[in-house]
Amino acid sequence: MNLTLRIWRQHGPEEKGRMVKYRVEDVSPDMSFLEMLDMLNEELTLAGDEPVAFDHDCREGICGMCSLMINGSAHGPERATTTCQLHMRHFNDGDTIDIEPWRARAFPVVKDLVVDRSSFDRIIQAGGYISAPTGSAPDAHATPVPKADADAAFEAATCIGCGACVAACPNGSGMLFTAAKVTHLGLLPQGQPERDERVLNMIHAHDDAGFGGCTNTGECHEVCPKGIPLASIGRLNRDFLKASRSISR
C-alpha cells in the first residue's frame, strides 16, 4: 500500500514545529505502525535527511513508551491497542495519515514526536509506592486479599503510563492515570498505611505539573490501550475527599 504521511517535525523543545508531508510506498499491511515509520526513517537516512524521532521500546504493548496521535486519535483508530500493536491493515491504500505528538503543557515536545512524560514520574514519586520490608518474598497467603479487590487492583495496575488519557482529554487532564495508581495501591492491604497521604500528594503533584481537571467526558477511557475504567476516577475522588477530611481533623 502507498500512503501519504503528514508528520509533526520540530527540531528541539524551543524550536517552532510544523506538519511535513512524506510519501511511503510498498507498505505491507502486516507491518506495525512503528515498522512503517522505521521504513520511512530508513529512506530519510539514505537520502541524507534527519529521521523522524518517535518514542518506542518493547513493541509488545506493555512498556508504555510508544505514543502518537494518529489522525486525531491517541494510539490510532483501534480500541485498546498501543501504536506498536497497531497494524497497517487497519488503513487503506492511498490514505493520508496525520501523526502528531501528545499535546499537553505537562508533556513538552522534546523533538518531533517525542514528548517528555516525566510529569507522570513526579506523580508516581509523590505517592505511587508502598512502604514494605524488602528481602525474601513473603508467603503468598501471609496477607489475604479478597478476590474481587485483587481483580479490581490488577485491572488498574495494567496502566502502562503511556499518557494517551492526557493526550485525548479535552482538558489535558492526567486524572485517569492518577486514578489508576490510586486504585491499584488503595485497594490492596499493603497500600493502606499511605492511602490518605498518597491521594493528596499525587493530586498536588498532578495539579502542579499543569494538567487540567476532569470533566467526566470519558475520552480517556476510549483511547486507553489498557481500558482503565472511567469509574476509577470516582474512587480517586472519594479517597481524596475522605483523606482531606481526616487530614483536617
Next chain:
Amino acid sequence: MDLATRRVVNTTVGKKAVMAVTGVILVLFLIAHMTGNLKIFLSTESFDHYAHWLRTIGEPLLPYSWFLWIQRIVLLAAVIGHIWSATSLALKAKAARPVKYAHRRPVKGSYAARTMRWGGVIIVLFVVYHILDLTTGHLNPVGDSSRPAGNLIADFAPGRWYVTLFYVVAVLTLAFHLRHGVFSALRTLGQQTQTGERRAKAVALVVAVVIAVGFLAVPLSITTGLIK
C-alpha cells in the same frame, strides 16, 4: 478558611467538589421551584396563595419574607461557588494544552458533556432575565407583585411567543446541563463502580427530563391557551 481547607479546595478535585455540592443545592432548589410552579394547574388563586406563603415561611420566628432572603443568599453563594470553580477549571484546562492538535477527532463524549461551559453561560443570562421578568417585574408586561399568576399569564400570552421560545431554549439548555452535571456531581462525590455508573447516568437522565417537562409545562400551557 484555614490553610488545610484552602489547600484542598484549590486542587482540581477540590474545585470539582465545590462544583458538585453547589450544583446539588441548585438542583434541590430547582425541584422545589418547579413543584411550586405546577400550582398554576390547580387555579390562579392557588398559585397566588402559594407565592404569598413563600414570604411567610418561618413566621413568627422569622420576620416577613426573611426565609426568602436567606434562601436567596444561599442560592447566590451557590451560584458564585459554581461559577468560580467552573471558570477556574476551564482556565486551567485551557492552559493545559497550549499547542492545539492540527487533526483532532471530534470529542465523542455526549452533547451534554461538550456544552457544559457555554450552556452554563446561557443559563446565567437566562436567570438574570428571569429575575427581572418574574421576580422584580421590570421586564414583565404587568409586573404586579401582589398578583404573580397574572404576571405569569401575561408573560406567556400567545402574542408573546418569542418569550415562551426563549424559556423553552433556556430550559432545554438546563436539561442538557443537568444530564451531564448530575452524573458528574455523583462521580465527583465518590460514585466509583461501573454498575453505579449506569445508575448515576440513569438518575441524571431522569432529573433532566423531569426538570424539563415540569418547567416547560407552565409556559407552554399558557401560550397554547390551556391556562387562561
